[in-house]
Amino acid sequence: MPSSGSESKGPSRARLLSEGTPEWIEQWSPEVFRKVGYGMAAGVVATGALGGPLTGLVAAVPVAGYWWLGLRDLKQESSTLKRNFPVLANIRFLLESIRPEIRQYFIESDSESVPFSRAHRSVVYARAKGSSDTLPFGTRRDLYKEGYEWICHSMYPAKPSNVELRATVGGPLVTQKYSAALLNVSAMSYGALSDNAILALSSAAKAGSFYHNTGEGGISRFHLEGGGSLVWNVGTGYFGCRGEDGKFDPEKFRENSTRPNVKMIEIKLSQGAKPGHGGILPGAKVTPLIAEARGVKVGQDCNSPPLHSAFGGPRGLVDFVDQMRELSGGKPVGVKM
Ligand SMILES: Cc1cc2nc3c(=O)[nH]c(=O)nc-3n(C[C@H](O)[C@H](O)[C@H](O)COP(=O)(O)O)c2cc1C
Structure with a gap:
């Protein structure tokens, strides 16, 4: 939920975000980006003073990357998200780019996706490779789910028809x-x-x-x-x-x-x-x-x-x-x- 601080400033950036976004993301802004950057730069100087120039140099690399990325985001004009949320927005785009893989490998259920579920695709792959497509020990489907369809044995089976279909x-x-x-x-x-x-x-x-x-x-x-x-x-x-x-x-x-x-x-x-x-x-x-x-x-x-x-x-x-x-x-x- 948006914090009371951001709400009091009229139409807030937080309102643009979906409800339930962690508060620290809503607080992020170009000013906060700069403040964090100055803090990190001060940290690099302190690390150099205490740990020596080499340690300071190693600490400076990610901080330089942070500034480079953030300033580039602020300068560009094609993405509003990047301008409003420098550096942070890139994480969002990165996660979005691997969303299909994350869904496919970790989230999607075996019977869920359309037009062909993972289970159906697996059967096709197995048959195409000539390997066994038979799964022992029953089924993983929810047979009691509303709408589940199945074929029952008939108590009084009809004689097979000789008529060609x-x-x-x-x-x-x-x-x-x-x-x-x-x-x-x-x-x-x-x-x-x-x-x-x-x-x-x-x-x-x-x-x-x-x-x-x-x-x-x-x-x-x-x-x-x-x-x-x-x-x-x-x-x-x-x-x-x-x-x-x-x-x-x-x-x-x-x-x-x-x-x-x-x-x-x-x-x-x-x-x-x-x-x-x-x-x-x-x-x-x-x-x-x-x-x-x-x-x-x-x-x-x-x-x-x-x-x-x-x-x-x-x-x-x-x-x-x-x-x-x-x-x-x-x-x-x-x-x-
Ligand atoms: C790759 C592809 C190519 C198609 N090319 C034709 C076509 O050349 N002529 C045609 O009448 N329908 C074409 N269709 C439509 C199909 O014949 C069919 O009418 C349509 O896919 C709906 O049937 P479905 O629900 O079983 O896919 C094509 C469909 C696909 C997927």
Whole structure:
């Protein structure tokens, strides 16, 4: 709590600080910094007189550092905290800079952080390294906590169903219907994900008979090498089906969409993460392999505009869906909002 002394001086510095700050911090000011500095300098002189010049010199080093740092804080104009709390504010910034590590190593509980808790991450690390992920002797979770979810054995288990859990996609106009698994890999572009990540996801999709959505960054060689079923995500940049001018190119679309791996097409309507703004992949990130997948030039900024140029409203969108279905040889075409 602020001391009565600081309160009596009207709007006090202490009020700027959060409640519960130790009183000595609230009392700190440029004047106190100087007074402490003079006291320390006097101490150095006394140490030199009593202990000899070498002892005095050793004592002078931290005091010189104190003055150097404090005067620098007072002179600078970018940090109000440093000007009001010379030297001391640096300790605050230092502690703040190691806050994530302190939280991670000492404070964060095993089940607390989002999106993935330490416990979840540990399981992933253990499995990735091929080491055991099994913990003996029960669980560390609070099973009695409100909201804890679990699966119970049924007293009267149902017979396992022979029905395959898949959904057939495609209406009457679709000639190449696709039987999709219920759990699949959602759209993440090559470029947002690395070569190995795409290859791993595509290989997993093949092994598990589910589909892998390409993301709007086009169909890369890693999508094809993995051999999994693909949903080709087509965004406003028309990567993999664009002409020199960045507009939709029906012939290129036909070429890619008729690949046997491509099972369905998905039109991505706008930039979910940047609504109304579009996105840009800076030229420095447009490597030869990314350029190959997207059909753009190496090293040049790659723009995903905020809106589609191939259509301009609901009617146009429906016509575009029709056009894509026909060009792809009758594959299902969907829309991602
Ligand atoms: C790294 C990354 C890249 C993504 N790229 C695309 C993309 O190219 N096209 C798209 O439609 N969605 C993209 N998304 C959005 C995801 O497909 C998905 O819709 C979104 O992450 C929400 O699902 P989630 O809650 O399971 O993450 C991307 C998401 C991530 C994390």
